[in-house]
Amino acid sequence: GEDVEQSLFLSVREGDSxxxxxxxxxxxxxxxxWYKQEPGAGLQLLTYIFSNMxxxxxxxxxxxxxxxxxxxxxxxxxxxxxxxAIYFCAESGGATNKLIFGTGTLLAVQP
Amino acid sequence: SQTIHQWxxxxxxxxxxxxxxxxTVEGTSNPNLYWYRQAAxxxxxxxxxxxGIGQISSEVPQNLSASRPQxxxxxxxxKKLLLSDSGFYLCAWxxxxxxxxxxxxxxxxx
Numbered sequence: 773g774e775d776v777e778q779s780l781f782l783s784v785r786e787g788d789s790x791x792x793x794x795x796x797x798x799x800x801x802x803x804x805x806w807y808k809q810e811p812g813a814g815l816q817l818l819t820y821i822f823s824n825m826x827x828x829x830x831x832x833x834x835x836x837x838x839x840x841x842x843x844x845x846x847x848x849x850x851x852x853x854x855x856x857a858i859y860f861c862a863e864s865g866g867a868t869n870k871l872i873f874g875t876g877t878l879l880a881v882q883p
Numbered sequence: 884s885q886t887i888h889q890w891x892x893x894x895x896x897x898x899x900x901x902x903x904x905x906x907t908v909e910g911t912s913n914p915n916l917y918w919y920r921q922a923a924x925x926x927x928x929x930x931x932x933x934x935g936i937g938q939i940s941s942e943v944p945q946n947l948s949a950s951r952p953q954x955x956x957x958x959x960x961x962k963k964l965l966l967s968d969s970g971f972y973l974c975a976w977x978x979x980x981x982x983x984x985x986x987x988x989x990x991x992x993x
Contacts, residue, residue: 778926803981815973815984817981864982869977870932871982873919873927873929874926875925876925
């Protein structure tokens with residue numbers, strides 16, 4: 773079955789870059805996503821990448837996809853205290869388009 | 884525009900009581916609908932999904948059930964809540980253009 777794994781915690785200093793990693797098992801994934809969840813709030817879609825792409829950049833966010841290794845990463849440049857949140861990677865594909873989430877990475881930004 | 888309504892936002896229920904969480908979608912037809920749960924300190928787990936009226940698939944064995952009585956209505960239910968049912972429940976829908984999530988219901992079973 774599908775499985776998506778992430779490291780649980782990442783701590784960075786304000787102004788540094790953050791890199792959050794994710795691995796998945798489903799080779800038929802069509803889209804891969806990054807969501808942000810702030811304390812007590814719902815999910816906010818940050819960015820997504822189609823499975824035939826290697827990289828996508830959107831302002832401070834860079835997504836890298838290594839399809840051979842089934843590895844996805846999210847780089848946040850110039851990390852700010854407002855970036856502190858839980859970040860979920862997710863993959864979808866197949867007829868039902870189910871979205872399968874990773875365990876989430878808590879990003880703590882130190883001032 | 885497409886919107887998704889989920890209510891209530893918070894709920895405190897005693898053990899053994901019934902549950903009904905409702906989710907409705909506007910601005911789209913025949914979406915795929917989903918219920919997710921996030922237990923405290925854990926990731927998001929897909930509970931149910933539906934590709935059409937009356938069609939429900941369960942991802943994990945549990946104390947909950949789901950129903951889709953209308954195209955744009957998805958209901959999460961339980962006859963008798965357990966302490967372990969506490970968590971943050973998110974409804975979502977998807978079409979060819981992506982996913983939209985509701986604002987979530989925080990359920991505390993006491």
